[in-house]
């Protein structure tokens with residue numbers, strides 16, 4: 127099987143498993159306990175926090191460990207908007223882009239349904255990018271928070287985060303970015319990016335599912351979503367997932383964004399894109415041609431259905447995704463592609479291929495041939 131669905135999830139890396147193993151077994155203490163096992167767990171957690179902070183170029187106290195990307199996004203969007211509104215009741219608008227993951231979009235909708243916020247959507251261009259002009263046009267004096275993803279999970283388009291964050295900083299509006307897909311591929315330096323908050327998730331990086339982190343710049347107020355024993359400096363109550371935090375920090379330490387392997391994978395991706403476009407008549411690349419994750423190639427195959435192509439590809443030994451795994455099971459056109467101006471009947475023919483750093487040219491060559499065959503069969507048989 128050729129696994130080309132790394133944007134959905136990745137296997138746990140051996141080094142990560144080895145690093146977390148002691149905290150699942152002999153060193154199983156609760157970091158809040160006042161005995162040696164507890165102290166050892168607390169030390170491991172502090173170490174993981176320092177490692178995560180180093181990868182994000184921030185202070186350890188600015189890291190909150192969460193149960194994953196979804197929780198980090200919820201905490202950022204709801205927690206920061208609610209804290210700002212509590213301090214200044216006139217701040218009652220949140221801005222998100224038209225291509226956010228549901229974890230951000232639904233958090234904003236929750237604020238709208240239950241807390242009287244208005245949600246302003248920044249449109250994207252045909253490549254799925256938010257321009258600084260488009261963002262500036264929706265910012266208002268009442269804007270409490272802006273949340274725009276770093277890289278898109280369906281088409282891989284990378285946003286000009288530094289410029290977008292800078293625009294918000296000039297107006298004193300906090301800026302959050304969902305970096306779940308960017309982590310491992312793009313620089314995560316929070317100072318360089320100029321963001322006030324950033325979400326990451328372990329399972330996209332070779333750590334297990336169910337752990338992630340939210341960076342929040344010092345002195346930024348966040349209303350907690352989980353109340354209880356006051357762990358994570360009161361931001362996220364609940365006994366900490368020590369092994370998960372160790373896993374996340376270890377996985378982050380193993381990736382070196384911007385260095386050779388991302389360039390290498392981007393070159394393989396471009397070769398794959400060329401082969402698919404040359405081999406499949408009518409195939410359309412979706413997302414930005416160059417400002418895209420090294421690890422994502424996404425297409426529409428007009429006249430097919432994404433789900434049928436996916437099934438045919440799996441029969442040929444290639445596993446990928448017909449859109450976002452988070453919306454799996456639905457054959458509806460992707461809202462991301464619709465926001466990019468792709469017609470609905472074309473959008474529902476979308477297929478996403480996403481790689482990990484170990485992908486090879488031979489695998490991608492084989493996969494491109496399988497795509498040609500799969501699309502050919504679907505079109506010949508008229509399966510939809």
Ligand code: PLP
Pocket residue numbers: 133134193194195196197199227229275277278279304306307327328329336337338452
């Ligand atoms: N944000 C983006 C962009 C994602 O791609 C995902 C998962 O696919 C999430 C958030 C949610 O992360 P998690 O699966 O850790 O909850």
